[in-house]
Amino acid sequence: DGGITQSPKYLFRKEGQNVTLSCEQNLNHDAMYWYRQDPGQGLRLIYYSQIVNDFQKGDIAEGYSVSREKKESFPLTVTSAQKNPTAFYLCASSGSHGELFFGEGSRLTVL
Amino acid sequence: AQSVTQLDSQVPVFEEAPVELRCNYSSSVSVYLFWYVQYPNQGLQLLLKYLSGSTLVKGINGFEAEFNKSQTSFHLRKPSVHISDTAEYFCAVSSFMFSGGYNKLIFGAGTRLAVHP
Numbered sequence: 001d002g003g004i005t006q007s008p009k010y011l012f013r014k015e016g017q018n019v020t021l022s023c024e025q026n027l028n029h030d031a032m033y034w035y036r037q038d039p040g041q042g043l044r045l046i047y048y049s050q051i052v053n054d055f056q057k058g059d060i061a062e063g064y065s066v067s068r069e070k071k072e073s074f075p076l077t078v079t080s081a082q083k084n085p086t087a088f089y090l091c092a093s094s095g096s097h098g099e100l101f102f103g104e105g106s107r108l109t110v111l
Numbered sequence: 112a113q114s115v116t117q118l119d120s121q122v123p124v125f126e127e128a129p130v131e132l133r134c135n136y137s138s139s140v141s142v143y144l145f146w147y148v149q150y151p152n153q154g155l156q157l158l159l160k161y162l163s164g165s166t167l168v169k170g171i172n173g174f175e176a177e178f179n180k181s182q183t184s185f186h187l188r189k190p191s192v193h194i195s196d197t198a199e200y201f202c203a204v205s206s207f208m209f210s211g212g213y214n215k216l217i218f219g220a221g222t223r224l225a226v227h228p
Contacts, residue, residue, distance in 0.1 A: 004154075006154075040120070040220060040221075041220060042201060042218040042219055042220040042221055043155075043201070043216075043218040045215065048215070058215075088152075090154055090155065092155075099145065099157050099160055100145075100155070100157070100216060101157075102147075102154035102155045102156070103154050104153055104154045105152070105153065105154050107152070
């Protein structure tokens with residue numbers, strides 16, 4: 001079935017460590033996105049990519065990095081510079097009519 | 112700049128009762144509007160969308176929403192809710208740019224719908 005796959009579902013990180021969240025899509029979409037979700041704050045855009053080898057900062061990019069070497073893949077690295085990384089992270093891609101398709105999310109907890 | 116306000120953070124309702132989740136937006140340009148549903152520890156699923164045309168939009172699971180340009184609102188309604196409708200609901204607005212298929216959605220803070228037996 002077509003969709004977006006995020007892994008891992010749950011991830012624990014020690015302070016000072018970088019971690020990478022995986023996002024793969026088989027929907028043949030050009031644009032992909034990473035959002036962060038915190039309780040009571042809705043979703044906030046971290047990074048987005050419109051095409052391969054190109055990506056742009058969103059509203060809260062500090063402490064995060066991404067790459068887009070393949071159309072299907074858009075991994076997110078949460079670096080040690082991110083001061084408060086504990087959150088639920090959602091990857092998405094956009095279809096031709098503007099709607100976003102989301103993965104199941106990855107929950108990161110800093111120990 | 113665009114913004115979205117969901118007027119209720121929580122909405123309790125009894126099973127089989129009607130429900131309305133309110134959403135207002137602000138934008139200086141034409142917008143596209145969406146409602147998403149999120150069940151615990153899952154991603155967001157699209158309920159319905161307004162791009163153009165009829166202002167009454169029907170979605171999945173018996174939900175519908177009405178676009179009101181003069182009141183800048185896009186309220187979500189369901190005539191009879193079920194226990195399984197208990198979830199978080201997000202309203203979102205975008206100024207969809209067809210070039211490159213880029214769509215930056217601005218989300219509201221969410222409304223938690225709790226359906227009680």
